[in-house]
Amino acid sequence: MTVAGCLPKGAAYQVVQREILSRIRNKVWPPGTRIPGEIDLAAEFGCARATISRALRELAEAGVLERKRRAGTRVTLNPVRRAMLEIPMVRQQVAETGRAYGHDLLFRAVEAPPEAIRARLGLAVGVRMLHARCLHRADGRPFQTEDRWINLEAVPEAAGIDLTTTSANEWLIREMPLSSAETSLSAAAATDAEAALLGCPPGAPLLDIERTTWLGDLPITTVRLLHPPGFRVVGRV
């Protein structure tokens, strides 16, 4: 197909997307505008309705458009800034920068979690969980501390894992793929113990990444990762 008055670069649906984005940027369709329906756009661009549909669907998923049956498609009024963070496994993260990965298991026990952890996972009072702490290293230097609680009711096999050779994180990703997760980031002051582990002064600002994962409704694990000063996590939109 050819698109009215412009050289087709790439797939037709992408050409349509670029043209629509261009019209929004140039205020041909300012925020809030109701844009033509799929059939009209298909006629304008000289392509099938399905092609327009895909173009618009993806723009809606990206938050650029808002679509409602019968009401039509509108340019989003208050676009939300989104940042997609990729949080790789520690081993890969370290290896990518050409450094040697290592980790020390600091602590391992099956015990009752603190109330906050228990409540976060929605587990019954009195439950016992696998609790592990470890330090991840890059070229021998501290890279990240990990404080993890695993729900043994969901993953009883975890109790038998040798955490000195395989980190809990890697084991869980391999054995429990496709879980959903909630991630939160904040800044925390290093306690004396954390400072000693990470090789920074007590009170130093640490980036704290906490992640809780479920398989369906079943809570699997919650983990707190602390990173020494200077650590950054980067996301592209």
Add this chain to the structure above:
Amino acid sequence: MTVAGCLPKGAAYQVVQREILSRIRNKVWPPGTRIPGEIDLAAEFGCARATISRALRELAEAGVLERKRRAGTRVTLNPVRRAMLEIPMVRQQVAETGRAYGHDLLFRAVEAPPEAIRARLGLAVGVRMLHARCLHRADGRPFQTEDRWINLEAVPEAAGIDLTTTSANEWLIREMPLSSAETSLSAAAATDAEAALLGCPPGAPLLDIERTTWLGDLPITTVRLLHPPGFRVVGRV
């Protein structure tokens, strides 16, 4: 259509997705497995190839599958944890929690940026930019500091904005929609000045969100947002 042996819940392509995810979870198709081609799956599920194609395409975008022409579709071997952060405009962020929003313009000038800022945006030596600092408040209490540099070569109109009534952020989102951005998060210790503004002790851990945006190749703005201790940003996968 009906899908072999299961009650159709929702669209056919979603039924296919659920079944595929289920097979991966249950290790019918462990990580690395090459799964059947689209035509075979269409035959198995009793639907059109386009339906299978959409199901697989979305799973690939989600990082669950990896697709290559001729090589087929495989279950991703080393899935990457992704967190989608939504970073709303400050005003909305504050309003959502039922608090009153306010902001103070602390500083405004057209001046030469520090070398780091200039280089980050790829601008010419000797360029002058609009520099603004402000403090965002929730119920009168400090919520976030903003330190922003705007490329006047890209947005000359910005020089004429009254930043005391409209924050630079809101103006930019309204006037320059659909820019691409790079966001990074880290922890930083509060300087004396930052501590005074945010009402926390010097050296306190602050969550530092930095965002640089472009429109195509044209750098628009870079901003540093500092948040007092306790602030969290949450993402869902």
Add this chain to the structure above:
DNA sequence: TAGTGGTCTAGACCACCGA
């Protein structure tokens, strides 16, 4: 070079919900 995914079409039916 053959097989895979990537895309497009023309047509169809349906669900939803605003006018």
Add this chain to the structure above:
DNA sequence: CGGTGGTCTAGACCACTAG
């Protein structure tokens, strides 16, 4: 109610690349 988006189909051609 009727127009909109949401989905599906059967078929087709193309682009890429692994073997």
